[in-house]
Amino acid sequence: MDLTHRPRRLRKDGIRDLVSETVLEPSDFIAPVFVDATTDERVPIPSMPGHERVPVDDAVARVEEILETGVQAIMLFGIPHSKDAAGTRAWADDGVVQEATRRIRAATDASVVTDVCLCEYTDHGHCGPLEEGVHPDAGATQDRTAPTHEHHAHDHLTVDNDATLESLGQIAVSHAEAGAAMVAPSGMMDGMVGAIRAALDEAGHTDVAIMSYAAKYQSAFYGPFRDAADGAPAFGDRRHYQMDPANRREAGREVRLDVEQGADVLMVKPALPYLDIVSDLRREFDHPIAAYNVSGEYAMLHAAGEKGWLDLEAVALESLVSIKRAGADLILTYFAEDVAARL
Ligand code: PBG
Secondary structure: OOOOOOHHHHHOOOOOOOOOOOOOOHHHEEEEEEEEOOOOOOEEOOOOOOOEEEOHHHHHHHHHHHHHOOOOEEEEEEEOOOOEOOOHHHHOOOOHHHHHHHHHHHHOOOEEEEEEOOOOOEOOOOOOOEEEOOOOOHHHHHOOOOOOOOOOOOOOEEEOHHHHHHHHHHHHHHHHHHOOOEEEEOOOOOOHHHHHHHHHHHOOOOOOEEEEEEEEEOOHHHHHHHHHHOOOOOOOOOOOOOEOOOOOHHHHHHHHHHHHOOOOEEEEEOOHHHHHHHHHHHHHOOOOEEEEEOHHHHHHHHHHHHOOOOOHHHHHHHHHHHHHHHOOOEEEEOOHHHHHHHO
16 A cells, blocks of 8 residues: 555644635625615615615715725615616616615725616616517417416517616616716616627716626526515526526627627626536636636525535635636625634
């Protein structure tokens, strides 16, 4: 037995930390914050323990709590006081995200990143205005005899890609004007990064960065978020714009388009079930890679922790280390505060 090589030598106390390959820091994290124009009290989010929707008046206090843990960046999501078919409150000057951004920037040093999407602002909950179906299976959905396909009254409707682009440009400019350092388009519309870059530049915001939700999958792990942000689609799902979880090579094609259009940071979402994608993108691109450890990833660890089946603090930390080890430079996570405070 040749035991010249004994890897356990490096696992001894005092050595193990010296050879650690991955170190998490509070500056790796972006903490999501939900600002709600429909309430004047904080509303806990049942499926996301420890998180709440906060009224605009509480936005600064909420961000100060986060800054105290060492986390320096936040991602703002808004729940508007009213919704319509086009999602017009998304780019209103006095909109919930615009107002919260102005106050946070005036009172704190936090870097404000804003989610640029329409699903929280449209009354149908889709990520853009609707049009008559032109999606590839539109024909199939008309075949009322097909036994394997469930039919719905809205099967013929889909998101109008090019009309959405114009709105996304307006939203991004309104967020930049309010003081956002970085905008994060999450709608998976073709051409969204290019449209936003052009709109920002034309408005003089050449220094506002774009973090694209570049490889965003159509995932069931977004469930708790849709309760939190009130953005569930009223009918159907997002399979006509978000990526098929079965596809790995497609992520490269999808992300390359965003790079060509000027994306500054490339995000993969969700994180844990998609670490192969994080790792692929890390090798293929030299842009910063972000991973979104989504609401369902947070909720399931909390649920198991509550049952006493898992050690919540340990699995949270292990999850984030793993996401970074796979190649993420920054991590959007609902664990940001808890983990940062312990580092
Ligand atoms: C909006 C958006 C979603 C998430 C982030 N931005 C929901 C969705 O695409 O349905 C999900 C975040 C999470 O689950 O934590 N498009």
